[in-house]
Amino acid sequence: xxxxxxxxxxxxxxxxxxxxxxxxxxxxxxxxxxxxxxxxxxxxxxxxxxxxxxxxxxxxxxxxxxxxxxxxxxxxxxxxxxxxxxxxxxxxxxxxxxxxxxxxxxxxxxxxxxxxxxxxxxxxxxxxxxxxxxxxxxxxxxxxxxxxxxxxxxxxxxxxxxxxxxxxxxxxxxxxxxxxxxxxxxxxxxxxxxxxxxxxxxxxxxxxxxxxxxxxxxxxxxxxxxxxxxxxxxxxxxxxxxxxxxxxxxxxxxxxxxxxxxxxxxxxxxxxxxxxxxxxxxxxxxxxxxxxxxxxxxxxxxxxxxxxxxxxxxxxxxxxxxxxxxxxxxxxxxxxxxxxxxxxxxxxxxxxxxxxxxxxxxxxxxxxxxxxxxxxxxxxxxxxxxxxxxxxxxxxxxxxxxxxxxxxxxxxxxxxxxxxx
Ligand code: RNT
Ligand code: ZN
Numbered sequence: 001x002x003x004x005x006x007x008x009x010x011x012x013x014x015x016x017x018x019x020x021x022x023x024x025x026x027x028x029x030x031x032x033x034x035x036x037x038x039x040x041x042x043x044x045x046x047x048x049x050x051x052x053x054x055x056x057x058x059x060x061x062x063x064x065x066x067x068x069x070x071x072x073x074x075x076x077x078x079x080x081x082x083x084x085x086x087x088x089x090x091x092x093x094x095x096x097x098x099x100x101x102x103x104x105x106x107x108x109x110x111x112x113x114x115x116x117x118x119x120x121x122x123x124x125x126x127x128x129x130x131x132x133x134x135x136x137x138x139x140x141x142x143x144x145x146x147x148x149x150x151x152x153x154x155x156x157x158x159x160x161x162x163x164x165x166x167x168x169x170x171x172x173x174x175x176x177x178x179x180x181x182x183x184x185x186x187x188x189x190x191x192x193x194x195x196x197x198x199x200x201x202x203x204x205x206x207x208x209x210x211x212x213x214x215x216x217x218x219x220x221x222x223x224x225x226x227x228x229x230x231x232x233x234x235x236x237x238x239x240x241x242x243x244x245x246x247x248x249x250x251x252x253x254x255x256x257x258x259x260x261x262x263x264x265x266x267x268x269x270x271x272x273x274x275x276x277x278x279x280x281x282x283x284x285x286x287x288x289x290x291x292x293x294x295x296x297x298x299x300x301x302x303x304x305x306x307x308x309x310x311x312x313x314x315x316x317x318x319x320x321x322x323x324x325x326x327x328x329x330x331x332x333x334x335x336x337x338x339x340x341x342x343x344x345x346x347x348x349x350x351x352x353x354x355x356x357x358x359x360x361x362x363x364x365x366x367x368x369x370x371x372x373x374x375x376x377x378x379x380x381x382x383x384x385x386x387x388x389x390x391x392x393x394x395x396x397x398x399x400x401x402x403x404x405x406x407x408x409x410x411x412x413x414x415x416x417x418x419x420x421x
Contacts, residue, residue, distance in 0.1 A: 003385070003388040007386075011356055014358045014381065015358045018356065022392075025348065025351055028085060028325070028351060029085045030085070031130045032327060032344060033089045037071045038064050040057055040330050045137065045138060052186065053137065055297065056231050062418055063336065063416075064336065065420075081408065081409070082341060082344045086127055088121070088122050088128070089130040089327075092107060092134040093138075095114035107134065107140075108156050110164070123175065128177030129179060130180040130182070131180075131181050133181070133183060134160075135160070135183075161207075161209075161213075164181060165220060168220045169216065180223060180285050180324045182223050183210070184239065187199060187203065187237065188237035189233060200243050207247060207255075210222075217253070221256055222255050223258035224248055226240055245257050252282075256281060256283045257281060257285070259285075259287070260287035260296065260328055261287070261289055261290075269305055269308065275315075284318075285323070297330050299334075299339045300342070301346055302350060309350065311354040313354065327343050341409065
């Protein structure tokens with residue numbers, strides 16, 4: 001008997017159908033953020049400018065992608081090393097300008113044609129694509145964007161948002177999959193504001209204006225992402241949790257909430273917020289990341305909270321399309337392809353782990369107030385031969401099962417990344 005067959009028997013003893021879990025996982029898309037490959041720089045402005053909007057990439061590891069071709073080659077490497085169904089996630093600052101499409105335009109003038117190469121990339125690989133307006137790292141941040149008191153600034157960014165709605169619709173139509181379009185700004189203040197409401201009211205009106213652009217809500221899923229703080233915006237953010245959630249609730253015919261688990265106070269957990277939101281919203285979106293003290297964007301690990309997030313997604317029926325899963329982190333201090341791959345593999349692992357729980361039985365124990373069994377069984381499940389199932393899943397997907405993928409990345413680093421100087 002193979003190790004996989006043995007593992008199947010061990011799980012079957014708990015009433016878990018491993019083959020079914022794997023089949024479900026294979027049909028679950030995870031959206032891969034293009035911005036891990038070049039430290040969130042993009043192609044539309046000076047790549048050496050500082051990042052703004054309260055986000056930062058620290059580190060200067062060799063091999064940052066400098067062109068669309070390099071970025072796409074690196075993404076291909078990640079795709080080759082990760083099992084399961086993927087989707088791309090592209091930021092507007094990754095527009096690709098060339099002679100054929102008329103060259104550079106500013107963000108308020110972006111058109112679908114500036115993303116044709118991304119559409120081609122996704123089509124060739126059978127991927128869907130999500131999209132994000134880029135409201136940071138640009139001279140028109142004053143430093144505020146959608147919440148700025150300056151009408152000219154606000155108009156520029158509203159026009160950018162509207163352009164992004166049209167581009168999202170283009171992605172969805174071309175690729176035959178809905179496009180999640182995430183609105184996040186780093187608007188906020190380093191120190192105590194004199195007016196907390198003004199920026200929020202303007203932010204609200206600006207999002208209203210963006211979403212007045214016509215789109216098909218079955219194809220384009222605009223979301224609003226909240227954040228509690230940012231680097232340089234420690235005291236106040238316009239898009240706080242209450243603001244974003246209330247916005248999504250009040251506009252549920254055209255907007256869904258997005259939770260990034262690096263964007264809450266350290267003792268708050270997004271795993272617990274998932275069922276709370278799903279009690280009200282038909283669909284929600286997630287940025288899976290790892291917060292470490294004041295930074296919200298470390299590489300995703302196979303840690304307790306990632307597993308708990310996955311368990312709630314699975315238990316709440318989120319894999320039927322109700323929960324849109326995306327990754328969001330950026331680390332420039334280690335090999336970027338390895339960072340990307342680690343996080344994507346870990347998200348898949350967490351979902352597999354969650355799918356291998358006897359969720360109906362656990363629910364029954366709770367409903368029958370048998371908390372003793374609930375505790376004991378959950379603890380026993382932790383040491384079942386999960387690794388054997390994971391390795392089988394990787395092999396069945398034709399990707400490396402274990403740490404040997406690191407050798408492939410090291411070779412890629414020596415052959416390709418180290419030559420980018
Ligand atoms: C920042 C937000 C946001 C960004 C991306 C690049 O804290 O999480 O989602 O990471 O838009
Ligand atoms: Zn995020």
